[in-house]
Amino acid sequence: QVQLVESGGGLVQAGGSLRLSCAASGRTFSGYAMGWFRQAPGKERESVAAIRWSGGTTYYADSVKGRFTISRDNAKNTVYLQLNSLKPEDTAVYYCVVATSWYGRSWKRWNDYDYWGQGTQVTVSS
Numbered sequence: 001q002v003q004l005v006e007s008g009g010g011l012v013q014a015g016g017s018l019r020l021s022c023a024a025s026g027r028t029f030s031g032y033a034m035g036w037f038r039q040a041p042g043k044e045r046e047s048v049a050a051i052r053w054s055g056g057t058t059y060y061a062d063s064v065k066g067r068f069t070i071s072r073d074n075a076k077n078t079v080y081l082q083l084n085s086l087k088p089e090d091t092a093v094y095y096c097v098v099a100t101s102w103y104g105r106s107w108k109r110w111n112d113y114d115y116w117g118q119g120t121q122v123t124v125s126s
Helices: none
Strands: 003-007 010-013 018-025 033-039 046-052 058-060 068-073 078-083 092-099 120-125
Touching (some): 003 092, 018 033, 018 092, 018 120, 033 078, 046 068, 046 078, 058 068
Parallel strands (some): 010 120
Antiparallel strands (some): 003 018, 018 078, 033 092, 046 058, 068 078
16 A cells, blocks of 8 residues: 655745645555646646656646656655746646556556545645
8 A cells, every 4th residue: 555645735826836745655666656636626637747766757747847847756755746937727736646557557647546645735826
């Protein structure tokens, strides 16, 4: 089993920054991947970013490229999402996800991950 603890959400003005953290425990993560999804009220859940644990290859949604940065700390089993130049449309609940393997999976598909966090709220005021 894997437990995910997210933190770092909050209220910020447009143009501001936040850093989300997701600490994973319960398993070693060599070869796995972690990522972030978000869901705004009344909208479908969407993939935001993902990172492969080994090698650090990153993936980003077009809507956040150049503004968000995903990174990891292997020693702490933690993934981060740095959110810069925030916009009101970034307001959503952000979920951390973990994949136990990567073969044949898509970083954009929620169901291709094996563990999901409880979510942390990010609210961007205009």
